[in-house]
Amino acid sequence: MSAILDGALPEAAPLTRSYWHLVARQFRREPVALASAAVLLAIVAAAVFAPWLAPADPYKASMLRRLLPVGSPGYLLGADELGRDMLTRLMYGGRLSLLMGVVPVLAAFLIGTTAGVAAGYAGGRINMLVMRTLDVFYAFPSVLLAVAIAGALGPGMSNSLIALTLVFVPQVVRVAESVTTQVRKLDYIEAARMSGADALTIIRVHVLGNVLGPVFVYATGLLSVSMILGSGLSFLGLGVKPPEPEWGLMLNTLRAAIYSNPLVAALPGAMIFITSIAFNLLADGLRSAMDIRK
């Protein structure tokens, strides 16, 4: 016994089961989430590799091929109001639409988590100041807010990304703050304070690990909202400008064809729908996989 205590301890067995290991194992048991992940992967791959995969040029118009129906030879998903290949444009459109979905949420996740954790850990007046300031943003519906900010900044891709980020930051802050406030009261934070560790170390080791999970899941749920809002901005002419392919914009330019060729006109909407549903189901799957304390 004393030999063991004098330092001749056998080396620690390698830590095989980290937390994310357990989450991954749990996640593999969720068929719906796995299917959603596969669908998303396919859509992302199609968008990323569009220049190599797409059958045609997304900008090449032809008056002869205007509004070809779905299933026309050579044009699998038909052609749009300017005779451009729909399949090609949907693949290219995914690039901007997914960017609209991912970039604002990622930015809001980084900014919002930092602010929320800081406010939640500081507590008291600082917390109140931050949260009440952000409550101002809650006075507006998120669509209205996005339109207002994008309108004020002027149309354009980067401006709509900024507008969407600003819409999501308060929401992420609120989630991060509330989880942090809960975690901060727990005894293990007090025990860590007893050890004399400084606040940053405690946040890094004890707070972030327990806060990032829920915030991450929440942010995953925002991906679909962001994509839809981004498409909405483009639809209103505040985001991407024609002739760039983007699902929301395509929906707008094709809306005149809704009576003559409804199937083609609905395709961009269908893509938005499928992608956002897949994001949501993925978020649900992550949520239950990350809850390993069952």
Added chain:
Amino acid sequence: MNMNTASPEPAADRGGPAQPLLTVRDLKKRFPVRGHPFEREKKFVHAVDGVSFTVAKGRTLGIVGESGCGKSTTARLIARLVEPDSGSMVFDGDGVGEFGGMALKAFRRSLQMVFQDSFASLNPRLTIGETIAFGPRAHGVPAAQASQRARALLSRVGLAPDQFASRYPHELSGGQRQRVNIARALAFDPRLLILDEAVAALDKSVQAQVLNLLQELKAERGLTYLFISHDLHVVHYLSDEVMVMYLGQVVETGPVERIYGHAAHPYTRALLSAVPSMDPSRRTERSPLAGDPPNPINPPSGCRFRDRCPSAQAVCSAQAPALLETVRGRGHWVACHMNDPLSGHGMARAEVAA
């Protein structure tokens, strides 16, 4: 069993065995109550109202009292998890946080705390090895050495390191988790360990094991305990001195046998008579005390216990009793007018006056 090899800086005794390890003077803390926004007067809960005591080296001071009497707040004030409004502390001769005294950081390292909720006091995302190693690592001990120390501590508290170091808190039982919490508290070689209801949530057999472990550790490492509990049996078993608290104040303090045998304060007597007896012939039919503790926002004038006290008299509402040493028991202090012959209480003992 030489544990000091695992610790770079063994706790130094400065004042010798006669000097108390911790002296607390007039500790006070009130918490604001959120009232009506238009109310003029701000209300406060006087959670701890002028608590003073000393803990001798290598002894165990048990703090008892019903829930809400300020036991846990006192512990948190001592640990400086909550900043006291006023009051001073002297740790082994050094004024804590005073000019020329002991720095708060050094004081904090000299005492550690074990909490009641064994689950909430462990980070669910860290393995227990990482949890124990966190403190030393935060103070710059290299990772390998810190985890080495964590493993040594785990084996000392009776958990095989190979089996437990890489487990997560939810994979452990309550007793095992509390052992982990004790191991974590020991990682700094503290001199004072505050045990805040540390065994209250455990079932009796596990409780006994953990208590025995605590006794062993105390003897082995020369620890001093501040043992907070509402369980009078456990306090009797573990403590050398007992301090009884009521509504944020000390009502009685003294050696454990003196308190359990010759309690002088009516509240302590009521508290002790509420303990169920193992002897059926000594069963009590009547509840020893009626009513709930009064509202700590507006405590009664004079003696705080007077509206539940069976022998309250006019003097009790006029004046708060001071904590005075009884004549018969050395080191036995009571805050009751009946103990003070000059108080004017009709039941103040005559022999005290003599």
